[in-house]
Amino acid sequence: MSNAAAEPIETSLPRARIDWIPLILVPVLAIATLPLVGNVSAWVTLTVAGLAMGMMIFLMASGLTLVFGLMDIINFGHGVFISLGAYATLLVLGPLAGWASADSIGLNLALLVLCIAAAMGLTAVVGVVFERVIVRPVYGNHLKQILVTMGGLIVAEQAIHAIWGASPIPVPVPETLRGAFVIGDIVMERYRVVAIGIGLLVFFAMQVLLNRTRIGLLIRAGVENPEMVEALGYRIRRLFVSVFVAGSALAGLGGVMWAFYRQTLTAGMGMEVMVLVFIVIIIGGLGSVGGCFVGSVLVALMANYVGFLAPKLALVSNILVMALVLIWRPQGLFPVARR
């Protein structure tokens, strides 16, 4: 047995290489724009706004990218969960309107947490149904997947109209989350800071889950090679359904944050932001959570800076970022090794 140990040539230690370049992009972009903006306080405001938006996009996109990685399925109806999450706030804001207008940070935050809980609960339940009815029958057929999930989107948007009415609904931001923190001449909107906090919290929770738990290992392994995970004796289907539902709930959470950010609800708000979500997961590399995070922040910062420097180009800047990234790395910032 011992002679199996003979291994004469391969003694050199392979070095672990972390792919730093995409990670450096974000600070480089932020610092490079500082002289262009030319005003520190405006730059901070823009950066905070960009980070907040980036976190919200990340919340909405992370589930989608994992679902794709695991089962090679893209849900074009993912935006429904964003809209649903946003509308779920009404379930809480209706009976607890007093908590929103109360000048108490405790009540306000409790309200926000309840809204998030309601949204995640509702979107998780709808996610189970959506996976079962819409997605499951079309595994392995991309054309039908795209069509049928679009169909799900149409029906769900119409259902929102039927339940909550077709006209936009205003959403009040809880009292103490309005306004801004002012430090010297630097102004940071409170709600944006909260959004950044929640986004970072979710990102780190996901990192811990993916890197420190068996479920997380299975998800990462499944993204890389679902078949081998099955051959090791794990039921990938069950894993996939959980990830689909979790991704839907995260989109619901993103929807709540997005709703308070826009302060208006429309059934189409999810689909509108989906364009950004798709750009972000393409940039990040389909299936990569880290890439999705970097991509979200990159796109949102870019949109805010460009919006300040050249407003007309703001909404096209995303496409520009996507094109540049794809020219540099056709598989996205962090390509996921598959099979």
Added chain:
Amino acid sequence: MTRSSAPARSFTETRIRRGPSSWLLSSDTPRSWALSLILIVIVTCLAAAPFLFSGSQPLSTAAKICVFVLLVASYDLLLGYTGIVSFAHTMFFGIGGYGIAIALERLGPSWESVAVGLVAALALSAVLAAVIGLLSLRVRAIFFSMITLAVASAVAVLASQLSAITGGEDGLSFQLPAELRPAFRPFAEPILGLAINGRILAYYMIFITAAVLFLVLLRVVNSPFGRVLQAIRENEFRAEALGYRVVAYRTAASVISAMAATVAGALLALWLRYNGPDTTLSFSIMIDILLMVVIGGMGTLYGAIIGAALFVLAQSYLQVLMGAGSQTLSGIPILPDLVHPDRWLLWLGLLFIVSVYAFPGGIVGHLRKRGRSHELG
């Protein structure tokens, strides 16, 4: 793997009937009595619309059907025949509309302006379609769909931002050449009891253009080129192995499809005397196109006629019907909301999902299958 036998794909449909009508339809006849009957009714109604119906509303509906038949047929060339899901089709539709609108607004209401606008729009569409195709058709279907969605939304935003050129959110209203205005009377006497005016001429211009281009598309899908597209759709790798340059064929299909959509957009703008983001560029029109293609039947251009007719009629008249239903159901909870006139899209959405699952050939596929089983039985 040596024993494996490739399944023989029959590209050659049975071509028994010949004659002028068969030639016109590129030997791709409806192949079902029910389908033929429905198509004849629709086409006859469209051809004789000004004589059959009075008032401007039915004529507008008919014109819209003609435009959408062309638009949906051109989309089906991509989706049904080539197996590409693009969300950028409305972009080309919009380019056509804006081409006409900008040219007529800037250069004045003349036929030269129409020609300049149309040619410029066609050229832009062809270049854009070729660029998108060459850059992204080598990637996987999902990737392509997402990229086209992003590009199309960027163009829609751009159109509403560049208000100096496009009129922004308000869009552009413009004057038509004199011959297409309601005041124009080519004939002194009424024909078949109808006083012909420029509006009716405009309708026939749209009808004939749409019909001719539809027949051209029918020819394209039944040409050797169209057969290669279908071979690629069925098995990309085999087509590649047989020596067909897949990207080149797909790009060519994208360009043809984009140009047809551009013409459709131009026709719509000419009919409305207006073009704006909501009439041609919006994502909801993209969804409408998907509904029409899938419900009518993917991979068969006749589906475009049925899908477009059904959808536009539903859009215009189903709401009236549902309004009545909602009235009668009032008092029962939720149900009146579900058949509320504004919820017609909900039901078409459900029909869409059912179509994708149960009737991949849509209405046309279903009728043809029934027709065949009748012949056998």
Added chain:
Amino acid sequence: MAKGIDEPLLRLEGVHTHIGPYHILHGVYCEVPNGELTMLLGRNGAGKTTMLRTIMGLWRASSGSIHFDGRDITALPSPDIARSGIAYVPEAMAIFSDLTVRENIVLAARNGPVHSSRLDWMFGLFPALKRFWNLPAGHLSGGQKQMLAIARAIAEPRRLLLVDEPTKGLAPVMIHSMIEAFRALKAAGETILLVEQNFHAASQLGDNVIVMDDGLIVHSGAMSDLVADKALQQRLLGLSLDSHQ
């Protein structure tokens, strides 16, 4: 069967497999006896990989039956087949390159942490794994990845190992240590079905041999008989060996 108690661990009866339009296995009958190393030989495209994947349930048998340990596993989903005690090392190794060596092994051990004595045994077989324990598996060399893939299959005791061409593409020195590793596994009493192109290597290891061609079993028996019968070797393997050595 004839041997009474020595019921084969794995038995395929009339297995046909289609992949899309391709008919690959044309009625495979074969047996893998318990506690022995069975070599599966045959030229490229003979259907060896398909046979392993069909046993694993990764491709479905369109007809015929597969019995493992007296139980019909033909229609079981892959995870259940794996849980019944079969480990699979595919040709492409299929290690999870984003995960560390340790995480790869952790996932393979479904019933909790690997026992330290077993871990030492695995490190004895494949020392590189110990050295690169916390390194992403993607950074390993081809041979080390192959060793990780095999280690993953034996992280917990399994009844049967299916191993697809472990020496493919390896340097001669690595092939040698791989053969030694299999000799050690065999000595430890593992039941192994091993696909191999290299007859020289196969003849040193195998107790039994199965030869496939064109989706059928064309020969099966003791390895020693095949080694002794040059004419039979020539007839069964002549072509395949010429083209691979």
